[in-house]
Amino acid sequence: MELRIEHLNKTYGNGVKAINDCNLTIPRGMFGLLGPNGAGKSSLMRTIATLQEADSGSITLGDIDVLKDKDAVRRILGYLPQEFGVYPKVSAENMLDHVASLKGINQRAERKELVAALLHRVNLYDKRKSNLGTFSGGMKQRFGIAQALLGNPQLIIVDEPTAGLDPTERNRFHNLLSEIGENTIVILSTHIVEDVTNLCNDMAIICLGQVIAKGHPAELVREVNGSIWSKSIHKAELPAHLEAHRVISTQLKGGKTEIHVFSESQPDASFHAVNADLEDVYFTRIGERMELELV
Numbered sequence: 001m002e003l004r005i006e007h008l009n010k011t012y013g014n015g016v017k018a019i020n021d022c023n024l025t026i027p028r029g030m031f032g033l034l035g036p037n038g039a040g041k042s043s044l045m046r047t048i049a050t051l052q053e054a055d056s057g058s059i060t061l062g063d064i065d066v067l068k069d070k071d072a073v074r075r076i077l078g079y080l081p082q083e084f085g086v087y088p089k090v091s092a093e094n095m096l097d098h099v100a101s102l103k104g105i106n107q108r109a110e111r112k113e114l115v116a117a118l119l120h121r122v123n124l125y126d127k128r129k130s131n132l133g134t135f136s137g138g139m140k141q142r143f144g145i146a147q148a149l150l151g152n153p154q155l156i157i158v159d160e161p162t163a164g165l166d167p168t169e170r171n172r173f174h175n176l177l178s179e180i181g182e183n184t185i186v187i188l189s190t191h192i193v194e195d196v197t198n199l200c201n202d203m204a205i206i207c208l209g210q211v212i213a214k215g216h217p218a219e220l221v222r223e224v225n226g227s228i229w230s231k232s233i234h235k236a237e238l239p240a241h242l243e244a245h246r247v248i249s250t251q252l253k254g255g256k257t258e259i260h261v262f263s264e265s266q267p268d269a270s271f272h273a274v275n276a277d278l279e280d281v282y283f284t285r286i287g288e289r290m291e292l293e294l295v
């Protein structure tokens with residue numbers, strides 16, 4: 001099964017074109033959808049999750065026409081939105097049991113077994129009697145995944161899942177997602193490049209509603225490798241460098257500013273070549289798209 005998005009468009013009432021002729025094919029496994037805030041990631045995720053309409057184009061999931069047969073999609077979809085409320089006074093176990101019965105799992109014993117298995121899977125079994133209001137951010141996210149996994153979904157969408165998680169929680173959440181990605185389509189929508197580097201074997205970058213790069217992270221890195229140059233400068237020198245070079249990123253390192261520049265050849269002897277990473281790909285492609293916008 002794969003998810004296929006073709007010529008998808010969405011313009012909001014205020015004139016913002018949030019999805020602009022989007023074409024993507026997403027196979028089983030972890031797929032990273034990367035883009036800055038406002039790129040259109042949530043709009044695309046909500047459309048795939050059947051929570052909002054597109055203006056034109058098509059989405060198919062296996063044989064299912066996602067834009068038409070919403071019920072069929074909902075039966076095999078797990079969606080973890082950016083923010084979701086929990087009932088603070090309900091225990092994790094009771095809440096999952098309730099959602100399981102809403103999903104049509106009618107046998108009490110079967111539900112109990114399923115809920116216990118899911119709580120083990122997301123490492124919350126010891127907290128099953130605790131009220132959801134007492135959960136940390138990471139625990140809530142893992143609870144959200146348990147809820148999204150009810151009903152054995154074929155497609156799981158997680159929108160900006162690690163914002164606000166501490167490094168340990170984030171790590172645990174990543175491990176859980178990659179486990180799920182072994183036999184499900186998992187779309188991870190994020191503005192955190194590192195999350196995609198660590199987790200995804202397929203990805204796309206979107207900006208201003210358009211897909212501006214797609215493929216395997218390592219291949220995308222290979223495309224810019226050899227064109228990324230670095231130099232350590234004083235902050236005061238930055239404007240001159242911005243003027244003279246295509247600076248794709250700046251980072252403070254030990255009190256000095258390290259700049260990365262995109263150039264086919266060495267800009268001058270003061271620059272040294274760096275091994276490109278996904279962050280360089282991201283900033284190069286976003287920079288190109290933004291420049292187009294300014295022309």
Ligand code: ADP
Nearest residue numbers: 012014016018036037038039040041042043044
């Ligand atoms: P992302 O998830 O990448 O941050 P969004 O899909 O939330 O991006 O937003 C894409 C663009 O659409 C932004 O310019 C945003 O302001 C706009 N937008 C999002 N939702 C709405 C809406 N309901 N009505 C009008 N504009 C919206």
